[in-house]
Amino acid sequence: MSKINIEAVLKTKNSVHKFKGKGIKRNNQIIYNDKNIQTKITLDNVIIIERNSDYNLKIKLKEGIKQKGLYITKYGTLNVETKTLKLIQKNNELEITYKLKINESYIDTFTYNLKFTLDT
Numbered sequence: 001m002s003k004i005n006i007e008a009v010l011k012t013k014n015s016v017h018k019f020k021g022k023g024i025k026r027n028n029q030i031i032y033n034d035k036n037i038q039t040k041i042t043l044d045n046v047i048i049i050e051r052n053s054d055y056n057l058k059i060k061l062k063e064g065i066k067q068k069g070l071y072i073t074k075y076g077t078l079n080v081e082t083k084t085l086k087l088i089q090k091n092n093e094l095e096i097t098y099k100l101k102i103n104e105s106y107i108d109t110f111t112y113n114l115k116f117t118l119d120t
Helices: none
Strands: 002-011 016-026 029-034 037-042 047-052 056-061 066-073 076-090 093-102 105-118
Touching: 002 029, 056 076, 056 093
Parallel strands: none
Antiparallel strands: 002 016, 002 105, 016 029, 029 037, 037 047, 047 056, 056 066, 066 076, 076 093, 093 105
């Protein structure tokens, strides 16, 4: 397990959310807390992003492929589908652009950029 510094940006058509802080890297997972929301990214053949707080969101991302996921809220479970338009994974960076549907309704196109360095 390594302590890391993280810079993450999530963009949509109408908003930009930035996070800059600390996290940990354990094997192929990056874990950090963004405003009391635990974010876990699994770096593998398929990228998995999980966000847990009052809700649980789990999406899977692989370039050019539609993937099923889940969005569990206090009101019930919703089906999620992502279509990854672009996925670049190199060294300590990740750039993903994907379309998100929830219960067959298009929500938005998201671009997620993540950079991390070892905390010395």
